[in-house]
Amino acid sequence: MPLGSSIRLGWIAGGVAGLVGLAVAELGAGLIARDGSPVSDLAEVVLSILPAAWVAQATEALGGGFRIALMAAVVVVALLLAVIAGQLELKRKLRGLIIYLPVGVVTLLAVSTQVGPGAIGYVPAVLGLSAGYLTLRLLIAQLRRPPGALEPVVAERRNFLKTAGLVTLGGIVVAGAGRMLVQATNKVAEVRTKIVLPPPAAPAPTVPPGTDFDIAGLTRYLTPNDSFYRIDTALQLPVIDPEVWTLKITGLVDRELTFTYADLLARPLAEHLSTLTCMSNQIGGDLAGNAFWMGVPVHTLLKEAGPQRGANMVLSVSQDGWSAATPLSTLTNPDRNALLAVAMNGEPLSPEHGFPVRMIVPGLYGDVSATKWLTELKVTTYDDDTGYWAQKGWSERGPIKIASRIDVPTRSVVEPGQVIVAGVAWAQTTGISKVELRIDDGMWRETELGTTAGPDTWRQWAYEWEATEPGDYTLTVRATDADGRVQTSKEVQPFPSGASGLHSVPVKVRPE
Numbered sequence: 001m002p003l004g005s006s007i008r009l010g011w012i013a014g015g016v017a018g019l020v021g022l023a024v025a026e027l028g029a030g031l032i033a034r035d036g037s038p039v040s041d042l043a044e045v046v047l048s049i050l051p052a053a054w055v056a057q058a059t060e061a062l063g064g065g066f067r068i069a070l071m072a073a074v075v076v077v078a079l080l081l082a083v084i085a086g087q088l089e090l091k092r093k094l095r096g097l098i099i100y101l102p103v104g105v106v107t108l109l110a111v112s113t114q115v116g117p118g119a120i121g122y123v124p125a126v127l128g129l130s131a132g133y134l135t136l137r138l139l140i141a142q143l144r145r146p147p148g149a150l151e152p153v154v155a156e157r158r159n160f161l162k163t164a165g166l167v168t169l170g171g172i173v174v175a176g177a178g179r180m181l182v183q184a185t186n187k188v189a190e191v192r193t194k195i196v197l198p199p200p201a202a203p204a205p206t207v208p209p210g211t212d213f214d215i216a217g218l219t220r221y222l223t224p225n226d227s228f229y230r231i232d233t234a235l236q237l238p239v240i241d242p243e244v245w246t247l248k249i250t251g252l253v254d255r256e257l258t259f260t261y262a263d264l265l266a267r268p269l270a271e272h273l274s275t276l277t278c279m280s281n282q283i284g285g286d287l288a289g290n291a292f293w294m295g296v297p298v299h300t301l302l303k304e305a306g307p308q309r310g311a312n313m314v315l316s317v318s319q320d321g322w323s324a325a326t327p328l329s330t331l332t333n334p335d336r337n338a339l340l341a342v343a344m345n346g347e348p349l350s351p352e353h354g355f356p357v358r359m360i361v362p363g364l365y366g367d368v369s370a371t372k373w374l375t376e377l378k379v380t381t382y383d384d385d386t387g388y389w390a391q392k393g394w395s396e397r398g399p400i401k402i403a404s405r406i407d408v409p410t411r412s413v414v415e416p417g418q419v420i421v422a423g424v425a426w427a428q429t430t431g432i433s434k435v436e437l438r439i440d441d442g443m444w445r446e447t448e449l450g451t452t453a454g455p456d457t458w459r460q461w462a463y464e465w466e467a468t469e470p471g472d473y474t475l476t477v478r479a480t481d482a483d484g485r486v487q488t489s490k491e492v493q494p495f496p497s498g499a500s501g502l503h504s505v506p507v508k509v510r511p512e
């Protein structure tokens with residue numbers, strides 16, 4: 001078999017075939033309206049092998065970019081393997097299978113971890129792998145010359161490149177179509193825009209004047225939806241049609257119940273303003289946001305289902321398999337205002353924040369309460385079931401720790417004179433009663449507090465610092481809750497039950 005410059009053509013054949021395989025797999029996933037594809041399944045498996053603490057950190061640092069990077073890595077590795085397969089196939093017919101078969105096995109195993117029972121979920125991967133290998137055969141066949149010929153003649157080369165080019169174009173079109181179909185599942189997006197939310201039967205208390213100092217660089221009292229932090233493990237956003245969606249209440253209950261989205265909207269809804277935060281938030285971190293949540297009070301639904309003796313936990317399960325364990329007593333207590341939220345700041349939940357329904361429990365970290373894309377509430381016990389993060393060693397109980405942070409000054413060098421220092425502090429369910437600022441090792445100085453709509457939200461604080469002496473300073477903040485508990489200075493990492501410790505920032509006062 002003459003090789004020479006056809007080695008390079010073999011690379012091209014391998015890469016193009018890999019591209020076609022990936023494209024067809026995407027299209028297949030789109031056609032069967034899966035909320036994932038073989039690529040995201042492989043990424044999901046990689047994710048589950050990585051150390052949990054590392055994943056939490058990367059998710060926090062990169063947000064959605066982390067998922068995209070993982071999937072990109074899968075695509076790159078797949079294409080590299082496809083190129084190698086091209087070389088092997090060029091050397092000898094069928095030899096490319098040395099790569100394609102094991103890759104196929106690994107892919108199908110990855111898919112099996114993500115799809116339910118039934119063969120349909122495997123179809124995109126099988127189609128993609130077959131299409132990839134067949135394309136390779138086709139392209140390599142073009143590179144083969146009658147025995148005796150040495151190098152491919154120019155015309156043959158041109159022919160091959162033309163075919164490769166056409167196949168690549170076709171692959172791109174197919175991949176695009178696959179993506180579009182996946183998005184077409186976004187018929188849901190359209191359904192969402194047409195939802196008419198009823199007004200809440202129990203509106204949130206009005207926000208008093210004075211909650212927001214309106215200082216440049218200071219976190220707003222109310223967080224707009226598009227700047228609300230996002231944390232979840234979903235590689236691909238679950239796309240849920242609210243007309244098909246149901247919520248099941250199962251487990252240790254007298255009556256298992258099923259609700260549709262329309263059922264929920266027909267019930268008396270309550271609206272509540274509360275600050276959600278994440279257990280992996282660092283000292284001074286910004287994984288917190290304050291929004292109006294409207295939905296069905298969870299205690300009314302649980303009461304209808306009738307929790308049985310012995311139950312002490314509710315496992316809230318997401319469409320994407322994620323779950324959170326929340327104390328039953330917190331959810332059945334009407335004063336805790338736990339909601340199955342359908343709306344955030346007056347709008348139906350966005351796909352990123354859990355459309356169509358999520359849970360919101362004031363006072364608990366999102367990790368152990370705020371299940372997005374909710375499909376089931378299983379009444380159970382802490383002995384029998386465990387939430388997603390708790391399985392990875394994070395704390396099962398997630399009361400939010402008192403926290404405060406410095407947002408302003410936003411720069412570390414300031415002009416001498418009066419300097420505004422400001423930030424936010426939270427102690428959900430109790431509320432913040434005092435925030436103090438310390439300059440270097442000096443006295444704690446009480447700051448001015450913004451007003452608040454209730455104990456479940458953060459409060460702004462601000463202090464006018466007479467920074468007349470040039471030099472280097474360290475500013476430190478601490479909060480006290482309405483029960484008189486002072487935020488601890490003991491520094492603890494977020495893992496496993498949320499960070500504690502005081503937020504400090506260095507500030508240099510410039511010489512006149």
Ligand SMILES: Nc1nc2c(c(=O)[nH]1)N[C@H]1C(S)=C(S)[C@@H](COP(=O)(O)O)O[C@H]1N2
Nearest residue numbers: 229230231232233278318322366367370372
């Ligand atoms: N389905 C699902 N729900 C989830 C999560 C998740 O990974 N999957 N993450 C939880 C965590 S850790 C937090 S802090 C909140 C964040 O909610 P947000 O993304 O709307 O801010 O959602 C919770 N709900």
Ligand SMILES: [Mo]
Nearest residue numbers: 278279366367
């Ligand atoms: Mo979180």
